[in-house]
């Protein structure tokens with residue numbers, strides 16, 4: 001069994017409640033969504049080659065065949081881990097959408113666990129059945145709730161609800177979960193509040209991170225700073241832990 005891999009490297013987590021920790025990043029190719037604000041469009045399709053760091057954090061890329069077996073992906077992660085054994089907090093499984101490769105993850109995650117790596121899943125929060133098959137191996141889940149104003153796609157409320165119900169149904173004191181919502185300049189308070197109500201109806205203790213989209217497009221204004229305050233206040237009517245955190249890897253020039 002193989003999965004298409006875009007890249008494997010070592011950097012700092014730039015989003016969410018673990019911002020700033022050092023991680024390995026394994027980026028899968030393929031996504032079931034097409035968000036308007038997507039900053040990883042290169043991961044939508046299978047790449048010609050995977051770029052893999054030779055040395056953790058050095059950006060000394062090697063080109064590798066993109067289709068890897070779980071054993072090959074784990075061996076490459078182990079190589080980076082051995083060169084910097086004490087610094088890595090966990091490995092981020094990201095994309096694209098990693099849960100499109102749930103069968104692959106079911107084999108890979110135990111191998112990463114045997115290496116002492118904690119597994120952090122970054123997901124768009126729409127593939128509940130696929131999550132159920134791998135959730136026992138996860139230490140962290142960063143799940144998106146997508147706003148139609150941000151994706152410019154049809155609403156995904158039902159898919160997100162099923163996903164959050166699956167997370168709640170597999171509660172594990174050793175796992176840390178949070179939800180992330182990306183907002184844009186055209187996002188309304190009502191939309192954020194609807195999302196917060198959805199999350200609170202399933203698990204009011206889930207931390208929520210509101211993330212202003214980082215737009216590098218001339219046709220697309222940045223969200224206003226005042227929106228962060230307004231949306232946080234709206235979400236706090238339903239949830240106890242709501243933070244506004246921009247993409248720190250973009251501000252800090254991290255990968």
Ligand code: SF4
Pocket residue numbers: 031032033034035037038039040041043095096097124
């Ligand atoms: S889910 Fe993520 S990778 Fe897929 S289109 Fe949306 S932002 Fe991009």
